[in-house]
Amino acid sequence: MGKKSTASVPKSSSSGAFTVGRLAEAAGVGVETIRYYQSRGLLRVPGTRGTYRVYPHSAVQRIAFIKRAQTLGFNLDEVGTLLDLEDGRNRRAVQAVTVARLRQLESKLADLGRMQEALSELLELCRQAGSAQSCPIIESLTGVSVPT
Incomplete structure (x- = not known):
C-alpha cells in the first residue's frame, strides 16, 4: 500500500470533510489502506454527501494514530483495542496491551x-571448511548433521 508524501497536505473542503482520495493524501496512505482499515473496523465508513x-478531519488523526501504533510494533488487532481505549481512561487496559506487545517483542x-x-x-x-568439503550451511539446511 503506497505511502505518499505528506509535505503538502491538501486542504479539506470548507466543511472540514474529505473525499477518500483527499483523505488518503492528507494521511499519507493509499486509498486501499483506508478501505482496508474500514474492513478491519479501524475506521468508520462515513456517510455520503451526494455521490x-x-x-x-478526525479521520486523518485516526489514521495517524494507527500508523504510529504500527510503528511501535502493535498489530492491527492491538491497534483496534487501543482505539477502543483511546480516551485513556482505562490505563490498566492500555498498559496490559502494551505489556503483552512488549513481551512478544522481547521473545x-x-x-x-x-x-x-x-x-x-x-x-x-x-x-574453516576446505573447498573439497561440502558446505556446512547447505548441510545444515538439508538436515545433514554438521560437526561442531
Whole structure:
C-alpha cells in the first residue's frame, strides 16, 4: 500500500470533510489502506454527501494514530483495542496491551539472537571448511548433521 508524501497536505473542503482520495493524501496512505482499515473496523465508513463519501478531519488523526501504533510494533488487532481505549481512561487496559506487545517483542528479539548465533556458527564452520568439503550451511539446511 503506497505511502505518499505528506509535505503538502491538501486542504479539506470548507466543511472540514474529505473525499477518500483527499483523505488518503492528507494521511499519507493509499486509498486501499483506508478501505482496508474500514474492513478491519479501524475506521468508520462515513456517510455520503451526494455521490461521494465524506470523511471528517478526525479521520486523518485516526489514521495517524494507527500508523504510529504500527510503528511501535502493535498489530492491527492491538491497534483496534487501543482505539477502543483511546480516551485513556482505562490505563490498566492500555498498559496490559502494551505489556503483552512488549513481551512478544522481547521473545522475538531472543529468537533473533538465537538465529544470529546459529548463522554465525555455520558461517564460521563454512569459512574453516576446505573447498573439497561440502558446505556446512547447505548441510545444515538439508538436515545433514554438521560437526561442531
